[in-house]
Amino acid sequence: MFHYTVETTMSIQDAASVLEDVLKEQKFGVLWQFNVKEKLQEKGLEFNEDYLILEVCNPQEAKEVLSINKRIGYFLPCKIVLYREGGVTKIGMPKPTEFIKLIEDERLHNKAKEIEQRLMACLEKSANVMQ
Template identity: 40%
Template sequence: MYYLVETDKSFEQAATDLAAAVARHHFGVLHVHDLGNTLRSKGIAFAEDCKIFEVCNPGQAAKVLSTDMRLNMALPCRISVYTEQGKTMIGLIKPGQMLSALSQDVALAQVAKEIEEKIIQMVDEAT
């Protein structure tokens, strides 16, 4: 269900490289949640770094929503760059498996497969 890759890059470099890979694949970064800084700003002792990138391709999103509008709750796709015990990781929940749990539509399965392949390529390019 997860796609996780360890990289030798620093946290910040991996985040920068992921944003560039997203753009190269004609997806947009809608928002980046800096979860580590948010937790620390609330007084929580949190040692790790974590940025969650919300990414979307408008054409693919429209295909998903035209199949089943309820799936708006599964959008946009999220890719995380985070540290864990001194290692920098990049990962995601695979869209194909997630959407197949929400819908049995064959057309949706094909769209999810296309999205998943692109997002995995983005992660691989960022490592």
């Protein structure tokens, strides 16, 4: 599966706030929070579901992987999405190890796996804070 998703009973905004704090512990910062609902409504489009896309980055890790292969920039920064489905908030991300397969550079596999595991742990910790 190309993605990893966890569930929480928190609202999207509460989950995003907790996630941001947990990401900081791993030296990842939220560069941008894109509120899809607000942006689409601003453009006159009907979209009534809360949906956030966070772009997150760890500068040290980004520098390291870009120094190995500049094409990794096609997949930076990492994205994490938050949305409601079935009465729960879902927090998910595409797996970095899947993106690395597209670049076909084995030098990046271990680093992608490490970053993926750290981000997955952040998602899990965030989802379980208030459960």
